[in-house]
Amino acid sequence: MDEISRITALRYFPTDQDVLKARLKTMGVVEHSFIIYDAQRRGVNWKIYDVGGARNQRHAWAPYFEDVNAVIFLAPISAFDQVLAEDPTVNRLDDSMQLWKNLVSNKLLANVSIVLFLNKIDLLQAKLKSGVRLNQYMPQYGSRSNDYASVSEYFYNKFGAIHQEYTARADREFKIHLTSVTDTQRTAKIIQSVRDIIIKANLRSLHLM
Numbered sequence: 001m002d003e004i005s006r007i008t009a010l011r012y013f014p015t016d017q018d019v020l021k022a023r024l025k026t027m028g029v030v031e032h033s034f035i036i037y038d039a040q041r042r043g044v045n046w047k048i049y050d051v052g053g054a055r056n057q058r059h060a061w062a063p064y065f066e067d068v069n070a071v072i073f074l075a076p077i078s079a080f081d082q083v084l085a086e087d088p089t090v091n092r093l094d095d096s097m098q099l100w101k102n103l104v105s106n107k108l109l110a111n112v113s114i115v116l117f118l119n120k121i122d123l124l125q126a127k128l129k130s131g132v133r134l135n136q137y138m139p140q141y142g143s144r145s146n147d148y149a150s151v152s153e154y155f156y157n158k159f160g161a162i163h164q165e166y167t168a169r170a171d172r173e174f175k176i177h178l179t180s181v182t183d184t185q186r187t188a189k190i191i192q193s194v195r196d197i198i199i200k201a202n203l204r205s206l207h208l209m
């Protein structure tokens with residue numbers, strides 16, 4: 001609402017932040033292709049497939065599984081007190097953990113590197129600060145402290161433990177990041193580390209051949 005006069009102006013042109021903050025549901029699978037140059041100005045062609053996360057979109061994922069090098073999975077850890085739009089009886093974060101378990105245990109994805117973004121940490125911080133208690137929604141959190149450091153560590157360990165227990169391949173490249181992807185500067189750094197993981201896994205598979 002602070003931006004209403006700017007956004008309703010006759011010559012309004014959206015900023016990058018406006019675009020990032022827009023809520024635009026992904027329908028089906030959307031392909032993005034671009035070239036990233038390294039320090040030696042060598043270009044590498046990247047293809048990113050953005051898949052819709054809503055339940056009625058998930059059937060569209062499987063055909064892509066066999067050809068991908070890496071999966072970036074975003075789990076909205078601020079959503080512990082929210083329910084799915086498509087099924088109000090299901091907690092959003094419980095659903096995300098269940099999906100995470102299915103993904104890491106999927107045999108078609110055994111050779112794929114996985115990067116987990118525990119996302120929306122800015123919203124998580126604000127929510128915890130405003131007094132919303134995690135243990136009201138996830139009783140298993142018990143009497144642990146309700147501050148950001150403890151809560152984010154809890155989720156970090158919880159998602160990590162699910163990977164450890166259910167992964168289809170224990171020695172895959174796997175990394176967890178706490179993210180707020182609308183923060184472009186921090187996300188750019190994290191994407192570099194995602195790139196390193198993919199390159200590492202590629203090199204490893206070449207040595208194996």
Ligand SMILES: Nc1nc2c(ncn2[C@@H]2O[C@H](COP(=O)(O)OP(=O)(O)OP(=O)(O)O)[C@@H](O)[C@H]2O)c(=O)[nH]1
Nearest residue numbers: 020021022023024025026052053054120180181182
């Ligand atoms: N504050 C904040 N907002 C975020 C963050 N990540 C995403 N959002 C916002 O969350 C909303 C949902 O983003 P979408 O890209 O539509 O979500 P999605 O997960 O792709 O949803 P589907 O396309 O339905 O799978 C948008 O308004 C984003 O700006 C974050 O880290 N922090």
Ligand SMILES: [Mg+2]
Nearest residue numbers: 024025026052
């Ligand atoms: Mg989307």
